[in-house]
Amino acid sequence: MDNQEVAQKIREVAKKLLSEGKVSCVIGFEKGTVPMRERPFFAYTPEEADRLTWTSFCCNNLANFLVRRDLGEAGKVAVVAQGCVSRSIVGLIKENQITREQVFVIGVPSPGMLDRNKVQAMVGAAKVITEVTEDGADLIVKGKDFEERVPRKKVMRDNCYTCVQRNPVIVDELIGKESEPTHGGNIDKVAAPWEKLGAAERWAEFAENYQSCIRCYACRDACPLCYCHVCFVDEAQPQWCGKTQDETDVLTYHVLRAFHCAGRCTDCGACESACPMGIKVRKLTSKIEKDIREMYGYQPGMDLEAQPPMSVYKPDDPQEFIK
């Protein structure tokens, strides 16, 4: 089933749910104003559901919107979810932010989302892309005076390439057939790229990776885990973290943001896709994801019953670091 067919199905399901009054709203994607920028869309009526779409550029994590307080009051909402998004929903249920009854999951096996920065790099940074269409395993990228076929595989988002759960883990209505669980990448090989370096080089890589950060907090806002009403970076009394673009402030922010996601991050890549500066934000979170997997044998959001390791104490928890 290709993305156009999936989009058609999503619209059908959304219309049915809305007209039968089963949900008050369907959260999905609509076409963005520029190519490769599909954006979250809330359909409240069957007519609005016509605007819903599904492409390989649906990079936001829609679970993010389930913690909006006005939605909680609106009753049941439906959300379009591929593997990672469904895992985030499981996480939110476990953290008592929402209940299973509040959400209707329209499950979609993920096609593997694509990285618009990689597409841009493939055709040349200076070229203006005006239209991107999908044709099976290829993308057709058009602009003034050029048209190129780009294989999807070459422009896949890093986290989608190493994904371990393309199929949704909780589903109320599944669209299409379940696909292979992975895209073939090995997360362990790439999760912690600086691990083999010495301390000084690790610091250099770390500082360089985040040096272009403008502190816009798009990575935080795109993240379904960051639902605190007042974030530690916005707090002024006490001010936990400086608000400047000084290296120390920027790096403090990124280390702490990553750490807050420990044992919760599903590696959905929404942070990296949201970054306007193209920073590889996942370089810290994927390392933590790997640590949690190795230390606690835990993968966030896979199972509604499993106990999150950061919330429970077990006598055999790893504790070599405690003297």
Added chain:
Amino acid sequence: MKKLLEYVGIEPDRLHFSWISSAEAEKFQKTATSVAEAVRALGPAQHMIKDIRKVA
């Protein structure tokens, strides 16, 4: 946290964790001394320092 800080290049000996009960005065004294020695051996920190003259 320790693993993460090591990963970004902070020297592992700068960060210490220990369980010490309020009844373990000797353990507290020994731990504090060993922490101080470990950090002194590393010398002044090079990272995560904000120089107010440069920032302001």
